[in-house]
Amino acid sequence: MTQVTYARGSSRIARAGLTTPQPVHPTIEGMDVRVLRPRRVWLMLLVAVVASAVMVAPYALLDVGSSRLDVGGGLRYGLLVTHVFTATVALVLGPFQFVPAIRARGRWHRRIGRTYLLAGVLPAAVTAVPVAILSGRLVTQVGLVVPAVGWLLTAGLAVHAIRRGDVAAHRAWMTRNYALTFLAVTARILVPLVLLTGLATGAIAPADAPAAVTSLIPVGQVLGWMINLALAEVIIRRRRSRGRDQVAVDRLVGPLASTAAASAWWPGGPRCAGW
Numbered sequence: 001m002t003q004v005t006y007a008r009g010s011s012r013i014a015r016a017g018l019t020t021p022q023p024v025h026p027t028i029e030g031m032d033v034r035v036l037r038p039r040r041v042w043l044m045l046l047v048a049v050v051a052s053a054v055m056v057a058p059y060a061l062l063d064v065g066s067s068r069l070d071v072g073g074g075l076r077y078g079l080l081v082t083h084v085f086t087a088t089v090a091l092v093l094g095p096f097q098f099v100p101a102i103r104a105r106g107r108w109h110r111r112i113g114r115t116y117l118l119a120g121v122l123p124a125a126v127t128a129v130p131v132a133i134l135s136g137r138l139v140t141q142v143g144l145v146v147p148a149v150g151w152l153l154t155a156g157l158a159v160h161a162i163r164r165g166d167v168a169a170h171r172a173w174m175t176r177n178y179a180l181t182f183l184a185v186t187a188r189i190l191v192p193l194v195l196l197t198g199l200a201t202g203a204i205a206p207a208d209a210p211a212a213v214t215s216l217i218p219v220g221q222v223l224g225w226m227i228n229l230a231l232a233e234v235i236i237r238r239r240r241s242r243g244r245d246q247v248a249v250d251r252l253v254g255p256l257a258s259t260a261a262a263s264a265w266w267p268g269g270p271r272c273a274g275w
C-alpha cells in the first residue's frame with residue numbers, strides 16, 4: 001500500500017476517495033493561516049481584555065482625580081486619556097487578527113485591521129509621544145518614544161507590504177506591531193515580578209518597596225517592548241521555517257499525490273488495496 005507521510009510525522013495523508021493531500025497546517029489558497037496556536041490566541045485575547053479593563057478603569061469616567069499618573073488637568077490629561085482609550089482599541093482588537101477563522105474571512109480581517117490601525121495604533125502612538133516627553137523622566141521619554149515611533153513604522157511597513165501583495169512581510173510587520181501594542185501588558189507584569197524577585201532574594205528591602213516600584217516602572221516599560229519584540233522575532237522565524245517545511249512537503253507530496261489520485265481510478269489500484 002502506498003504510504004504518504006508528512007515531513008514531520010508518520011500519519012498517512014492519502015485515503016480512499018481523497019485525491020488531494022492534506023496540508024500540514026490549515027491553508028487558504030495555499031497560504032498557512034495559522035500564526036499562533038488557537039489556544040494561545042484566545043489566551044492572548046483574554047489577557048488583553050482583562051488588562052484593558054484594569055488599565056482603563058481610572059480614566060473611564062474622565063475624572064482627573066482618579067488618574068494614576070499625576071498629569072494635572074487640561075491638555076496633558078486630554079492626551080493621556082486619548083492615548084489610553086485608543087491604545088485599548090488596539091490591544092483588544094489585535095488578537096482577533098491572529099484567529100484563523102477571521103483571517104480566512106478577508107473582509108473581516110481588513111475591517112478589523114483598519115480599525116486597529118486608524119482608531120487604535122495611529123492616535124495612540126501620536127498621543128504617546130507628547131505624553132512621554134511631558135513625563136519629564138528621561139528613561140520614559142526615550143524608552144517610550146522609541147516604541148511609539150516603532151508602532152507607527154511597523155504599521156506603515158505592514159500596510160506597504162500588503163499593498164504590494166507581500167503577505168508574508170505583512171504578517172511579520174503586524175506581528176512586530178502587536179508585540180509593541182502588548183508592551184502595556186508585559187511592562188505591568190514585569191514590575192511586580194522584578195519587585196517580588198528582589199524582595200525574595202533580599203536585593204530589595206521591604207521598607208524600600210514603594211520607592212523601588214517608582215523606579216521599576218520605567219524599567220518595566222523599556223524591558224516590556226524589548227522582550228515582546230524578541231518574542232515576535234522567534235514567532236516570525238518559526239513561521240518562516242514552517243513555511244519552508246510546507247514548501248518541501250508540497251514538492252515531495254505533489255507528484256505523489258497526483259500519482260495517488262490517478263491510481264485511485266485504476267482497477268486494482270490503491271483504492272482496491274484497502275485505502
Ligand code: HEM
Nearest residue numbers: 055068087088091128131132135144147148151180181184
Ligand atoms: C507602543 C505602545 C505604547 C506606548 C509607546 C505607550 C506610551 C505611553 C506613555 C509615554 C505613557 C505615560 C507614561 C508615564 O508618564 O509614566 C503611557 C501611559 C499609559 N498607557 Fe501607554 N503606551 C503604549 C501602549 C499602551 C497600550 C496598548 C495601552 C492599553 C490600554 C496603554 C495604556 C496606558 C495607560 C493606562 C497609561 C496611563 C498610566 C497608567 O494608568 O498606568 N498604553 N503610555
